[in-house]
Amino acid sequence: MKAHRKEHRRRRAPASPRVQGSPDFHRRRRPNGGHPVDPPSRANLLAALAGEAEKGPLTRVRLAELARKHGAPLSAVQSLYSFYFPPDHGAEVKVCRGLPCALRANGRAEAQEWGASCLGYCADAPVMWKKGRYFSLASGRPREIRESTRAWVTAHAQRLRAYREAGGYAALERVLADPDPASLLSAVEAAVLRGMGGAGFPVALKWKAVMGSPRPDRVVVVNAHEGEPGTFKDRLILEREPHRLLEGALLAASVVGATEVVIALKSEYVNALSVLERSLRELDEASVDLGFHGNLPSVEIRPLVGSYVTGEETALLEALEGRRSEPRPRPPFPAEVGLQGRPTLVQNVETLASIPALLHESPDPTATGKVAKVFCLTGDVETPGAYREPLGIRAASLIETRGASPSEAFKAFLPGGLSGGILPASRLDIELDFDAVKRNGGGLGTGAIIAIGKDRCIVDVLSNVGEFFRTESCGKCVPCRLGTAKLSDLFGRLREGKATESDLREAETLAKVMQETSLCALGQVAGKPFLDAMRDLREEILAHVRGECPARICRAGGG
Numbered sequence: 001m002k003a004h005r006k007e008h009r010r011r012r013a014p015a016s017p018r019v020q021g022s023p024d025f026h027r028r029r030r031p032n033g034g035h036p037v038d039p040p041s042r043a044n045l046l047a048a049l050a051g052e053a054e055k056g057p058l059t060r061v062r063l064a065e066l067a068r069k070h071g072a073p074l075s076a077v078q079s080l081y082s083f084y085f086p087p088d089h090g091a092e093v094k095v096c097r098g099l100p101c102a103l104r105a106n107g108r109a110e111a112q113e114w115g116a117s118c119l120g121y122c123a124d125a126p127v128m129w130k131k132g133r134y135f136s137l138a139s140g141r142p143r144e145i146r147e148s149t150r151a152w153v154t155a156h157a158q159r160l161r162a163y164r165e166a167g168g169y170a171a172l173e174r175v176l177a178d179p180d181p182a183s184l185l186s187a188v189e190a191a192v193l194r195g196m197g198g199a200g201f202p203v204a205l206k207w208k209a210v211m212g213s214p215r216p217d218r219v220v221v222v223n224a225h226e227g228e229p230g231t232f233k234d235r236l237i238l239e240r241e242p243h244r245l246l247e248g249a250l251l252a253a254s255v256v257g258a259t260e261v262v263i264a265l266k267s268e269y270v271n272a273l274s275v276l277e278r279s280l281r282e283l284d285e286a287s288v289d290l291g292f293h294g295n296l297p298s299v300e301i302r303p304l305v306g307s308y309v310t311g312e313e314t315a316l317l318e319a320l321e322g323r324r325s326e327p328r329p330r331p332p333f334p335a336e337v338g339l340q341g342r343p344t345l346v347q348n349v350e351t352l353a354s355i356p357a358l359l360h361e362s363p364d365p366t367a368t369g370k371v372a373k374v375f376c377l378t379g380d381v382e383t384p385g386a387y388r389e390p391l392g393i394r395a396a397s398l399i400e401t402r403g404a405s406p407s408e409a410f411k412a413f414l415p416g417g418l419s420g421g422i423l424p425a426s427r428l429d430i431e432l433d434f435d436a437v438k439r440n441g442g443g444l445g446t447g448a449i450i451a452i453g454k455d456r457c458i459v460d461v462l463s464n465v466g467e468f469f470r471t472e473s474c475g476k477c478v479p480c481r482l483g484t485a486k487l488s489d490l491f492g493r494l495r496e497g498k499a500t501e502s503d504l505r506e507a508e509t510l511a512k513v514m515q516e517t518s519l520c521a522l523g524q525v526a527g528k529p530f531l532d533a534m535r536d537l538r539e540e541i542l543a544h545v546r547g548e549c550p551a552r553i554c555r556a557g558g559g
C-alpha cells in the first residue's frame with residue numbers, strides 16, 4: 001500500500017486537454033507518395049487513456065473497456081493509469097511548488113503540501129493553475145497571466161510571412177536544392193553547438209552517430225517536454241518562434257537522413273500545440289512556392305502526458321511508444337536503437353531552433369561564437385524573465401542588467417536549474433557556458449538561473465529541491481528511489497534541528513553513490529545541490545545541526 005501511494009504521489013497530472021497531433025498534415029506531407037504509418041496500438045492506448053482521464057477518475061470497468069478496445073491486458077492499462085494519472089489529476093486548482101514559486105510565495109522555499117512540480121510560468125511566480133487557466137499570485141491576488149491565454153499567444157506567434165522576410169527557410173531551401181550534409185554538419189561543429197536540454201552534449205557528435213547507422217529509417221524526435229522548475233524557454237520558443245524550430249528540425253532531419261520528424265510535446269502546452277499546427281499548415285500551403293513540395297520529411301505532433309522524467313530522452317521514447325516513461329538502460333543509445341528500434345536523433349527544442357540562425361548569420365562556416373542561449377532568470381531578482389544572450393555572458397551581468405538586482409544581494413545561485421547544483425555568490429563572476437560552469441563546480445543544464453537572496457536559508461532551499469527529486473523519481477532504480485527519499489528526509493530533520501553530523505556524512509556518501517549508480521540523469525544529479533552546499537555553504541548547514549538557523553526560517557532557528 002505504501003508503494004502504491006508513492007506511485008500516485010510522484011506523477012503529475014496534465015493540466016489541460018490533449019489533442020492528438022496533426023494527422024492531416026502528416027498524411028499530406030509524407031514524401032514520395034509513401035503512406036503514413038499508424039503509431040503502434042499501445043501509443044494509441046495511451047492517447048485514449050489520456051483523453052478519458054481528462055474527464056475524471058476512471059473506474060476499473062472503464063479501464064477494462066479500454067483494454068478490450070485496444071487489445072491490451074487490463075494490467076497494462078492499469079499500469080499506465082497509475083503511472084501517468086495521480087488521484088488528484090482531476091483537481092480544479094493546482095498551486096506550483098517549484099523553487100521559483102516557493103521562493104516568491106511566502107519567503108520560504110519549503111515545498112508545499114500538494115500542487116504541481118512546475119507549471120512553467122516561473123517568471124510570474126508564484127503561479128496557480130485553475131481549470132485550464134494560469135494565474136500569478138505575485139500581488140497577493142490571482143491575476144490571469146496574459147501571456148498564457150490562447151488569444152495572446154496566437155496573436156504574438158511568429159507567422160510564416162514574417163519569418164521568410166527575415167531570411168527564414170532560406171537555409172532549408174539551400175540544403176534541399178543542393179544537399180550537402182557535410183557543410184551543414186561542419187557549420188554546427190564550427191559553432192560548437194551543444195544540446196540545450198540539460199546535458200550539453202555536442203550536437204555534431206550526436207548527428208554523426210545517427211548518420212553512421214546502416215539503417216535508412218531514421219527519425220528525428222523533437223524533445224518538447226521540459227519540466228524542471230525555473231525552465232520555460234522551450235515553451236516560449238514553441239509559442240513564439242515555431243518556424244524557427246520547424247526549420248531547425250527539418251534541417252537536422254535533412255542532414256541525418258531522417259524521413260520523419262516527431263514533435264513530442266508536453267501535453268500541458270496546449271497553446272504551443274495550436275501554434276505549431278497553424279505553422280505546419282502555413283508551411284504546407286507554401287511548400288510549392290518554397291520548392292519544398294515532396295522533398296520534406298513528414299512532421300507529426302504527439303502531445304504526451306508525463307512528468308519531469310518524461311523529458312529524459314529514452315523515457316520520452318518509451319512514452320512515444322505508449323509505455324510508462326521510465327528511462328532505458330544505455331547502451332544502446334537512441335542513435336542506434338531509438339523510436340521503435342530505429343536510429344533516432346532526439347534533440348531539444350532550443351537546440352534545434354538555434355540551427356537556422358547559425359546558417360543565416362554565419363556564411364563563414366568556420367566562424368565561432370555565434371550561439372546564443374535563452375536564459376530563464378528567476379528567484380530573488382527584481383525582473384525575472386527569459387533572456388536570449390550570447391553563451392558566456394557572466395552570471396553577475398545577467399542578474400544585474402536583466403534581473404535589475406545588484407549581485408551583492410545574493411547568497412547563492414543555481415546556474416542550471418535544480419540539476420545544475422548550487423554555487424555561492426562568490427562565483428557570480430563566472431561565464432555562463434557549459435565548460436566554465438562545470439569548471440566552477442556547477443552545471444549549466446537548461447540555463448535556468450535561480451538567484452537565492454542573502455536572507456534565505458540554504459537548508460530551506462535544499463528541502464524544496466530534495467522534495468522535487470523525491471517526487472519526480474520514477475522509482476525504476478534503487479539508488480534514486482531510496483536515495484532521493486533519504487535525502488529529502490534528512491533536509492526535513494535539518495530544518496527541525498534534529499540531524500547530526502554523522503547524518504550529514506552518511507548523506508554525502510549516499511549522494512555520491514547516487515551520482516555513480518543511478519540509471520539516468522535525474523538520480524545522478526539529485527544529490528548534487530546538497531554536495532555543493534556542503535562544499536561551499538557548510539557552515540550554514542552545520543549551524544542547523546547545532547539547532548540554529550542563521551536566517552531564522554527553519555524551526556531549528558526558531559523560525
Ligand code: SF4
Pocket residue numbers: 309326327472473474475476477478480481518519520521522523524
Ligand atoms: Fe527513474 Fe531515478 Fe532511476 Fe532515473 S535515476 S530511472 S528517475 S529511479
